[in-house]
Amino acid sequence: MNRIARTLSAALGLALAAGVAVLPTAATAAPATQGYTANGYAGSAAEDADNQAFYEAVMKSALAKQAAAPLLKAVVVTYDASSAPTFRNQIAQSAQIWNGSVANVKLQAGSNADFRYYEGNDSRGSYASTDGHGRGYIFLDYAQNRRYNSTRVTAHETGHVLGLPDHYSGPCSELMSGGGPGTSCTNPYPNSAERSRVNSLWARG
Secondary structure, three states, X not given: OOOOOEOHHHHHHHHHHHOOOOOOOOOOOOOEEEXXXXXXXXXXXXXXXXXXXXXXXXXXXXXXXXXXXXXXXXXXXXXXXXXXXXXXXXXXXXHHHHXXXXXXXXXXXXXXXOEEEEEEOOOOOOXXXXXXXXXXXXXXXXXXXXXXXXXXHHHHHHHHHOOOOOOOOOOOOOHHHOOOOOOOOOOOOOOHHHHHHHHHHHOOO
């Protein structure tokens, strides 16, 4: 799979050619990053930068809304899964996993979302994308989710929203190792280091 920095216009062109069922429409020029990959790929600086931009955009959006309720102990990040109905259960499980793993940020479904999930066919697989201005989405690819454990894929991509980078060379016990450990890896839970990192990133925003 090709792993280079991409603009949304290129992503939409490829997605149309691949027959995507639902297309993202929130942003106009969003770089995308492949967050879940096959064996042997080490990642790139461009992907790391895109992941960081996604996290920063989501945090900015969530904190702006939290300002109206400053006594909340955790930052609430709202997602919209209505454009990924095939993965409704996996998205809910992913949110439940993260909510049970960290204390300083909570994921909840709702309107006025900080980010969205979409589904369809894309030869690049599943990925996270943002325009860096508070709008972002996670794209879940049908074929990749048939090859790999779908809840792990979804939880991994959601990890980018919470600020975690890819680490493809990690073991199966590391959620952000993505597809590095191979299709037999089904672990959808972040390890202690990943949990600690997310809690640190979201402590008091």
